[in-house]
Amino acid sequence: MMENQPAYGQEDEIDLVALTFTLLRKYRQILAAALACAIIFGAAAGARTAWGGAVSQDAQKAYESELAEYNRKKESYEAAKQQYSLDIANNEKSQRDTEYAIQNAQEYAENSVWNNLDPYNVRVAQADLYVTTNYQIQPGMAYQNPDRTDSVLSAYASLLGNSSTLSEVAQQFNMQERYLRELVTISSDPDTHLLAITVMSSSEQTSSNILTALLEQVNAMNANITASVGSHTISVIAQSSYSTVSTDLRDAQTENSQNLLSLQTQIDQLQQSRTRLDSNFEDTTKEWESTEEPVLQSTRISSAVLKFGLIGLLAGIVLVCGVGTVQFLVQGKVYSGKELRDTCRLPLLGTLASGKTRQSKQLDAALDRMEHRPDGSTDAEMIRLMAATIASRAPEAKHILITGDLPADQLTALAAALQDTGALRAQVVTAAESILTCAATVPQVTSADAIVLAADCTCSHYTAVNDQNEQIQRLGKNILGCIVFE
Structure with missing residues (x-):
């Protein structure tokens, strides 16, 4: 059969996945070599740095001068940092105050009735009120009653300009008291x-309506002033528009507009100042x-040790990986059942867990799972599957030989396990040892009806498998398939 012919003159291909997992399995050697090289390189660097001896007097003076300059720059930076924080705080406060002033100025410009009047056409409503208490001087009397006319007049002026009075009037005209106060003069x-x-x-x-509302307030406060100050009479003697x-x-x-522009310019300047x-x-x-x-030369020892320690660490990793790669390429060990099938062009009956794989723990076991290597839990079922495959491929075979470059007891145990299947x-x-x-x-x-080749990833090599296949073919036999212990 052509599929069982030995492969000659083929170029070897490197399976990078297999190489990667091979190197990962050397993590113990990698860690040990990396640690050893880090210690050696670090110690050598420390010794070399310390070999220079004590620091010279000139170096000491240069160091002190550089240190003084460094401290001066540090103090200057800290002072600049402090001043920056203070300037930023002041700038932000000024911006907040200016923005608040702009907001108030804009609100005033929009809502103030007085500020929006046409200065060349102001409508005015005016009323003149006369106050009298009918005060008379008693002739021939040494004691005269006080004249309360001025007090009554002042009371009216005060109450009319009072916030509560103006607020009550302002509500009637749907405006704020402060804007009404600008329109009214008492x-x-x-x-x-x-x-x-x-x-x-x-x-x-509007002017007449506001004036009327104020006159109503005058009438409303008449009784209060009479009771508090004294009897009097107040009357409107003139009213005009x-x-x-x-x-x-x-x-x-004009001043309000210029003030708003000034505030906007000020906020722009503050923002530029912040930038x-x-x-x-x-x-x-x-x-x-x-x-x-x-730093002084003597203080550089620790940095030199750290630097060369890291270099040593990397060198150790590279060294072990390099040696592992060379071994992988030179030794040519069977890596897996799939690789054996693809490399030697032999049918694969199945894979079983090797003794090493059965003992794998923690990280090794995790790597085995990542590669989908058998862990021994399914070996019994795999034995039955391989036996059924052998029986179906060679139904007339009475004598089945298991051979390979495995230990004799391992071959015997495999043959017995296959024999015990239904x-x-x-x-x-x-079972028979390697024909080589x-x-x-x-x-x-020569006497067997069917031959099964067994290989173990811990000891079998591709060249040995090819040589066994060649020897068996020269005896006029073909290999039915391979069983690989991974």
């Missing part, structure tokens, strides 16, 4: 006993981070 003249109420607005109707030009309003509106602060401190930080602390119980299953090393195997090969 003035009193003690000499003439006149109380003047002036209201400004954008329309004559007119349009006027207010240069004061124009100047105030400069960040940029300057970033440059200072980079300059400080690039500054290296000076599929091969009627056949004779015997045992002359007694030759007649057993």
Whole structure:
């Protein structure tokens, strides 16, 4: 059969997966070599550094000078860092205050009725009220009653300008008290006993309505002032509405606009200042981070030991991996049943757990599972499966020979296990050592009806398997299949 012909003149291919797992299984040697090389390299580096002896006087002076300069830069950096934190805090506070002022200025510009009036067409409503207490001087009397007219006048002026009074009026016109206060002017003249109420607005109707509301407040507070200050009479002697030009309003509106622009310019300047602060401190930080602390030669021993220790660690790993790779390529051991089938072109009947695999623990067992190597738990079922396969491939064979470069007791145990299965119980299953090393195997090969080759990944080599296959074929026999202990 062509599939059993020995393969000659084929190029060897390196299975990188197999090589990787082979090196991983050498983790104990890798760790030991890495540790040993790290110790040797580190010790050699430490000894070499220490061999230089004591530090010279010039080196000591240079070190002290460099250290002083380093400390100066460190203090300068810490001071700059502190100042930066202070400047940032002040800048952020100024930005918050300015933003709050801008918010208030914008709100005022939008909601203030007075600020939005046309200064060249201000509608004014005015009322003049006269207050009298009918005070008279008693002729010939040494004692005169006090004149309370000024007190009554002051009481009206005070109560009209009171926050509660203006708030009540402002609610009637759906505005805030502070904006109404800008529209209303309350003035009193003690000499003439006149109380003047002036209201400004954008329309004559609004001005008149606000004035009317204030006059109603005057009437409402009459009884309270009478009881608190004294009896009096207050009456409106003049009331008018007119349009006027207010240069004061124009100047105030201009000032408010300029103030808002100034605040916006100020916030831009603060933001630019913050950017400069960040940029300057970033440059200072980079300059400080690039500054290296000076060290004496004697203090470099530890760094040299660490550096060369790491180099030794890597060298140890590379050394063991290199040796392992060479061994993998030179020894040519059977790696797995699949590799044996692909390399030697022999049918694979099945794989069993080798003695080494059965004893694997922890990391070795984990590597076996990653490679899907048998762990022995399914060997009994695999034996029955291989026996059934042999019986189906050679149904007329009466004598089945198990041979290979395995220990005799391992071959005998394998033959006995196959013999005990139901599929091969009627056949004779015997075992023989490798045909390359045992002359007694030759007649057993010639007399056998079917030959099964056994290999073990711990001791079998591809060249030995090929040589056994060649010898068996020269005797006019073919190998039915292979059983591999992985």
